[in-house]
Amino acid sequence: MRADGPECPACGVIYLRAEARAAARQAEARDAAKRDAALSEAEDQRLALREALEAHTAPTFVPPLSAARPTQDAALEGITFHAEATNGEDVLEARLRLWVLPAALLIASLAVRSPGFHALMRIFLTMPVHELGHAVTAWFCGFSATPSLWFTSVSEERSVFIPLVLAGLLGTLTYQGWKRRQWTWLGAGAVLLLAQAVGTLGLDHREGRSLVTFGGDAGMMVLGTALMATFYVPPEHSLRRNALRWGFIVIGAAAFMDGFEQWWAALSHVERIPFGRNEGSGLSDPTRLVQTYGWNISHLIRRYVALGITCLVALGLLYLGALWRVRGLLRRGTSAAG
Template sequence: MSLPSASCPRCGAPRVDGPECPACGVIYLRAEVRAATRQSEARDREAREAVQREAEDQRAALREALEAHTAPTFTPALVAARPEPDPATEGITFHGAETDSEGPLEARLRLAVLPAALVIAWLAVGSPGFHALLRVFLTMPVHEVGHAVTAWFCGFSATPSLWVTSVSEDRSTFMIIVVSGLLGALVWQGWKRRQWAWLGVGAGLLAAHWAGTFGLTRDQGRALFSFGGDAGLMVLGTLLMATFYVPRGHYLHRHQLRWGFVAMGAAAFMDGFEQWWAARTDVDRIPFGRIEGVGLSDPSALVETYGWNVRTVIHGYVTVGVVCLALLGALYLRGLWTARDALRG
C-alpha cells in the first residue's frame, strides 16, 4: 500500500493533519482516488497505442515481404519425376469408370444391346412357363404403373399395387393441382436453366394432362385409364429401354443401372406388344373375362363398360406399340450416328 503524499493531490499545498486541504477544501482521499484512476487510464491508453503501433509495423513488414516475393524458378522434385504424357492416352479423363478409351466398346454396345434385348424378350414371352414368371416379377408392376400414370394425367387419383390399381370414381382437384404444379415446375426450371429439352417435355406433358383432364368426360377418362394398362406397359417399357442411351458420366451409366432398366423395359414392351400384335389375327389372344377379386379385365371393361369395338381396342394397342418401336428405332440410329467415329476405328 502506497503512503499518502506530503502535498495536496489537487492544489499541491503542504498537507496537514485532517481529512481536508485548508487551501482548496478538497478531501484528500477522494482526490487521491481520482488521481490514481487518471494515471491508470493513461497507462492503459499508452499500452493500446503501443499495441496498435506494433500491429501496423507488422502489417507494413508483411506488405514489404509480399511485394519483394518472386515465384520460385526451380522445379519441385515430384513434378520433375512425373513421366511425360503418352500421346496415345491424351484426352482420357478418369471419372469413376468413364474414359474416352471406352468409346469403341460403348459404340458396339449401342449397336447390339437394344436389338438383343428385344429379341430375347420376344422369345421369353413366347414361352408360356417363362412368360408367367416374367409377368409376375417384371412386367405386372409396370402395367399397374401405366394404369396409375394414365389416371393421374386424366385428373383421377390412383394408387398402383402389384396386381391392381385403385382409382377414384371422380376427378380429384388435389391430383390435378399436384400434377399441374410438378409439370409447371419442370417447364419453369427448363426456362430458368435454359434447358430447352426440359421445357419442351414439360410443356408437352402439361398439355397432355390438361387435355386428359379438361378435354375428356369422366367416362372417357376412366376408359383411357383401363386402356393405359397395356399401353403404359409399352410406353414405360420404351422409356426404360431408352435409358441405355444416357450420356457417359450420367448416374445411370456410372452405376450400371441402365442394364437393369433395358432388361425390364424390353420385357415390359414385348409383354404387351407381342400379345396385341398376335391379336390382329387371333382374337382369342385377347384376355377377355373377369379377374377374381378385381373385376373385369381391361379389354372386357373397354368393350362391355365403355362400348369400345374389339377392332378399335386392337388397333389402339398396336398403334401405341408401333409408335414406340419407331421412336426406339430413331433413338437407336441416333446412338449409332453419334458413335460412328468409334465404329470406324
Template sequence: MNNLTIEQCYEILNLTSTSNIEDIDHSYYQLIGEKLKTGNKEDLINLKQAHSQLIEYYQIKQENNDEIENNRYQKFLANIINKQLKSIDIRVKLELDSTHFNIILNNINSRKKTGIVKLIYDTLKQKLKDAETSVIISSFDHKNNLIWQEKITICTGIYAHKAKNYNTEILLQEAETNTNTYALPIAFLIAFIITFIEPLTWIITMLIHEFGHATVAWFSGYRAMVTFAGTIISPTKSFFVYFGILILIGLTFYKSWKEGKKTIMIVSIILAIIQFILTWNISYSTYQMLLYFGGIGGEFYLSTLLIIAFYWRLPNKFYWEFWRFFALIIGVTTFWGSFTKWHRISIGKDQIPWGTFWGGRGDSGGDLNVLNNDVGWSINQIINTYNTLGYICLLIILFTYLYFLWKSNFIFRLKINQYFLKK
C-alpha cells in the same frame, strides 16, 4: 591446311565409301599408333584432318537421312489420316516435334471437333506401335487465328495400359457409342430369354400394366395407388394430385434447364400440356375410356418411354446413368411380350385377355370387357387399336435407336450432311 576431299579422306585412312563410323575410328587409331612410332608429324596432321572431316561428313549425312526419314514418316501418317478424312473433304498437315505431333486443320469449326479428334485418335492408335505419343490437334481460320485446339495421347503396345490416364473424353465417347450400339439389341436378347421365365415376365408386365392405369388417373387429376394386379383409383379429382404432378414436372424442367438438357425440357412441357388437357378439357366418359385403355396401352407406351429414355440425359438427381439399364430391360421385356402377344391375337394364335386377374375371364369389369360392352369398341377395333399402337411404338423405338447410332457415328453423319448439302 586446305580441306581434303572425301575421296582423299578415305584414301588416307585406308577406307572405302561403304565404311561406317566404327570403321573410321578403328582405322584412325590404328594408323595413329603406327605413325607415332615413325614420328612423322605431317602424317599425323593428315590423319587427324581426314578423321575429323569423315566423322563430320557422316554426321551430316546421318542427320540428312534422319530428316528424310522423318519427312517420309510425316507424309506417311498424314496420308493415312487424310485418307480417312477424304470422304468428308478435310485435309490435315502433320509435323513431328521432338516431344509431340502437331496436326493442323484449316477452318474446321468446333462443332466438328469431337468427331475429327476421335477419328485421328483411332487412326494413329492403329498405326503407332509401342508408343506413348502426345498429339496436338489445332484448327486455324484463313487469317491463321486459332479456332480450337485439343491435346490427346496415343498409348499402344507396351504402353497401352497407360491409356486410361489420358483422353478421358474420348474414352467416354467410345463407351457411349458402344452403349448406344449394343445396349438395345442385347436388351432384346435378354427379354427373349426372360419370356421363358413366365412368372417373371408376368410380374414385370403386370406392374407396367397397372402403372398404365395409374398414369392416366394421375395426369387426369385423380388419386391412384398401384397394388398387386390392381390399381385403386379415387372417384373424385384432387387438386393435390394435379399440382403435385405439375410441381414435379416443373422441378424436372428447372433441373434440365440448369443442366442444359433440352430434350427433357421439351418432354416436360409436353407432359404439362397433356396433364392440363386430361385434367380440364376432357369429359368423364373420355377419361373412363382412356383409363381402361391405359392398362394394355401402358404396356406399349410406358415400355416405349422407358426404352427411348435410355438414350436421354435426365437431371443428375435421377441417377439415370445407373437406373437406365434396369429401365431398358423392364421396358423391352414388357414391350416385346405385349407386341408378340397382340400379333398372335391378330392372326388367331392367341386369345384376347378378357376379364381380370382376380375375377377370371368372365369378370365384366375387365379392361377389354368395359371397352367392348360399355364404350362400344368391337373386337376387331380392340385388336387393331392395340396392334397399331404396337407398330407405332416399334417405329418410335427403331427411329430413336437409328438416330442415336447416326448421332454417335461422326463420319457417317458428315457424309450424309455433305450429300444433302451438295444437292
C-alpha cells in the same frame, strides 16, 4: 567533386577501388532482392498449396516445371483430344449402344413366347409396369390412383389435389429446362402438360375412366419405351454411373414386348385377347373396355398396335441417333478387332 587523376589529392582515396566497392555493394543488394523475391514467391506458393489441399481443390499457381513446358500447338491439341475420345472405354460404349437394345428386345420377344418364362416375367417384371400404367393414366386424367403389384385403386370422381400437384411438377420441369437451357426437359415438360390438359379438361368422366382402363397395356408399351431409352443417357448421368440403366432396359424390354406381342398377335388371332375376369380384380381390361365402355374390338386392337408401332418408331429414331453420334468409334473398334 572528383579531381583528375587516379586518386583524390585531399583524402587519398583511389577512385578505381571505390568504384569497385560500390559496384560490389550494388550487386549484393540486387542478389539480396532477388533472394527475398524468390523466398516470398516460394512462401506464397507453399501457402496456396496448403490452402488448396485443405479445400480439396487444385492449386491456383503454376509450378515452375509446368510453366517451363513449351506451349502445345493448336493442331496438336485437336489430335490429342481425338485420341483421348477414342479410348477403349468409349469404343466399348459404342458397341453397347449398337447391340444391347436389339438384344434386349429379341430376348424379351423370345421370353413372351415361352409359357414358363412369360409367367415369371409377368410376375416379377411387367405387372408392376402394367399397374403403374393405369395409375399414371389416371393422374393425367385427373383421378387419384394408388398402384400395387396386381391391382390399382382409382377414385370414382376426379380429384382437385392430384391435377394441381402434377401440373406443379410438370411446370417446374418446364421452367428448369428453360432456365438451364435443357431443351429435352423443356420439351418433355411442355408435352406432358399438354397431355394433362387434354386428359383432365378435354375428356369427360366416362372417357377418362375408359382411358385409365386402356392405360394398363398401353402403359407397358409407353413406360417400357421410356425405360429402354434410359440406356442412352450421357456419361455423367447417375443412371449410367450407378449402372441402373441395365436394370431399366431389361424391365423396359420385357414390359414393352409383353404388351405389344399380345396385341400384334391379336390382329390375326382374336382369341389372344384376354377377355373374362381376373381373380380378385373383376373384369379384365379388354372386357371392361368392350362391355362397359362400348369399344369396338377391332378398334381396340388397332389402337394398341398403333401405339406400339409409334413407340418402336420413337425408339428406332433414338437408336439411330445414338449410332450416328458414335459411328467413328464403331469404325475404329471394328478396325482394331480386325
